[in-house]
Amino acid sequence: MATSSAGAISAADTYSLGSARAEALLEAARALGPVLRERSAQCRAERKVPAATIADFHDAGFFKMLQPEQWGGYAMDPQVFYCVGLEIARHCMSSAWVLGVVAVHNWQLAVFDDRAAADVWGDDPSVLISSSYAPVGKVTPVEGGYRLSGRWSFSSGSEHCQWAFLGAVVPTADAPFDMMNYRTFLVPASDYAIVDNWDVVGLQGTGSHDVVVDDVFVPEHRTHRSIDGYHCDNPGNAVNDAPLYRLPFMQVFVRAVCTASLGALQGSLDDFVEVAKTRRIGPNIMSADPAVRRLAAEVKASIEEMKLTMLRNFDAMMACTRAGEPIPVEDRVRYRYDSAVVADRCLELSGRMLKAAGSGGIRLGSELLARHLDILASQAHVANNSLPFADNMGGVLFGEENHDYAI
Structure with a gap:
């Protein structure tokens, strides 16, 4: 290796x-x-x-x-x-x-109907897709599909993409807004406008602008039901039946937003170590301070612990899908919490290093500060809000039914 x-x-x-x-x-x-x-x-x-x-x-x-x-x-x-x-x-x-x-x-x-993949990649398999999954779209069912309108925020990387996944709930006569009827709608760039409004204190480079859609038609095959992702039985599995594509959608997606925080924390530790090697506190080098050494050790051990937890969870899920077995719901609840809590832990550890680095850490141009603000911004993503996932996991531990289908 x-x-x-x-x-x-x-x-x-x-x-x-x-x-x-x-x-x-x-x-x-x-x-x-x-x-x-x-x-x-x-x-x-x-x-x-x-x-x-x-x-x-x-x-x-x-x-x-x-x-x-x-x-x-x-x-x-x-x-x-x-x-x-x-x-x-x-x-x-x-x-x-x-x-x-x-x-x-x-x-x-x-995991969409394979006709959707043909629409996107038929001429160029390098075409990229952005997203905004918040259920804010207005949907009207029509023959062959849906009419979709709305304004979605936080579509990261949208300027580099030619399609977008957008979230909305399909209304029914009995339930005008039931998250069991949530779908992802696939829309080409010709059907939406990007509103340049990404003005933030962290993760500035993600370009997470708003996306606006005004009454466009989305055919049925360009939609994906969230409940199919929960059951790991999707239209696309008729073609893509490998174990990889039998994973729960949200388990795959949420790791994409906690992983960045964890990697950034390693970058912060790298910077913290370099600062400590040269900064003097009175007559002493900062790296000689036992408290600084203990903090560096704690951060490194925490990074390895979180990294191994994330990898172990996917090892377990892939083992189930390879065996053709369902992933136990109680495990999925825990995996979901394990992911969400990463941003919390990274922010706390980053803040402690920033404080220990002293007054130089708050100057513009400080990489420790820039990374800290990036990690702070990552907490704004709903997938990194650990509280509801902790509540659900605690309820399951006390014998209640799981109430989160985004696991």
């Missing part, structure tokens, strides 16, 4: 990726590290991932990791995808965030 560069988040530290292609992808992510760090200021200033970085991701094959083989993808285990994301986030969290939430859509498209 390849040896990682010093300080890198590598599966080689604690985990086997198991294939030459996986190791090549991880090595490509490591190799991009210096240029991503160099572009990070540009990424923040322009409020989008540079086109050159998206091109680098294409060239490295990162967008193919979860894409079906019939469309030129690699159909790799999700563990590979997340290990690559961890390494990218170590250098630029915004770039890792966009890679995560855009590349994961190539997995979701595989």
